[in-house]
Amino acid sequence: DSGVTQTPKHLITATGQRVTLRCSPRSGDLSVYWYQQSLDQGLQFLIQYYNGEERAKGNILERFSAQQFPDLHSELNLSSLELGDSALYFCASSVSGDTQYFGPGTRLTVL
Amino acid sequence: GIQVEQSPPDLILQEGANSTLRCNFSDSVNNLQWFHQNPWGQLINLFYIPSGTKQNGRLSATTVATERYSLLYISSSQTTDSGVYFCAVLYQGGSEKLVFGKGTKLTVNP
Numbered sequence: 001d002s003g004v005t006q007t008p009k010h011l012i013t014a015t016g017q018r019v020t021l022r023c024s025p026r027s028g029d030l031s032v033y034w035y036q037q038s039l040d041q042g043l044q045f046l047i048q049y050y051n052g053e054e055r056a057k058g059n060i061l062e063r064f065s066a067q068q069f070p071d072l073h074s075e076l077n078l079s080s081l082e083l084g085d086s087a088l089y090f091c092a093s094s095v096s097g098d099t100q101y102f103g104p105g106t107r108l109t110v111l
Numbered sequence: 112g113i114q115v116e117q118s119p120p121d122l123i124l125q126e127g128a129n130s131t132l133r134c135n136f137s138d139s140v141n142n143l144q145w146f147h148q149n150p151w152g153q154l155i156n157l158f159y160i161p162s163g164t165k166q167n168g169r170l171s172a173t174t175v176a177t178e179r180y181s182l183l184y185i186s187s188s189q190t191t192d193s194g195v196y197f198c199a200v201l202y203q204g205g206s207e208k209l210v211f212g213k214g215t216k217l218t219v220n221p
Contacts (some may be wrong), residue, residue: 002156031207041215044209045208045209045210055207056206056207058210066218088152090154092209100209101148101156102154105152
């Protein structure tokens with residue numbers, strides 16, 4: 001158990017819908033990262049938050065957004081969903097710059 | 112950006128065999144991690160090893176930062192070692208994002 005929790009584990013929804021994925025980092029970790037794993041793109045970095053502020057952005061679509069709350073949990077919002085958004089979404093946390101610990105992931109299926 | 116290449120892409124072993132997985136990267140790195148993704152999709156941290164050698168049970172890893180590669184050794188493999196092994200790097204001068212290789216898919220047969 002990495003200490004990073006993600007909910008829900010599975011999510012099935014339809015095209016055009018909006019979903020929210022939630023992540024709670026390990027106790028004491030200020031950095032939260034979101035990654036997407038798809039069959040064609042592999043594991044790709046989406047976005048990083050540090051202590052409530054956006055720190056780095058990767059290949060995140062404009063339809064996607066994230067935030068980190070004062071209690072350090074983070075949410076990834078995915079809107080106007082398309083079939084190609086089906087993927088495994090991981091959250092990771094770290095003491096900044098150190099080992100990143102990954103949560104169990106949320107498997108999103110868009111039908 | 113930095114390139115991370117893993118080899119071989121696929122590996123099939125009999126239980127009890129040893130194996131070596133390789134990760135080459137194209138630029139200097141601050142951090143290198145090895146992960147095992149099990150058949151249920153979980154990404155499990157194996158090593159944080161920006162340089163040097165570490166061992167954990169039947170697994171060990173070596174990173175030679177000056178030559179830009181890392182090796183993961185699995186000895187006396189077990190069926191539970193099956194899955195995909197990823198190398199990921201955090202490169203100097205970049206953000207804190209990990210850049211992943213495409214992985215090595217390991218199948219250990221009984």
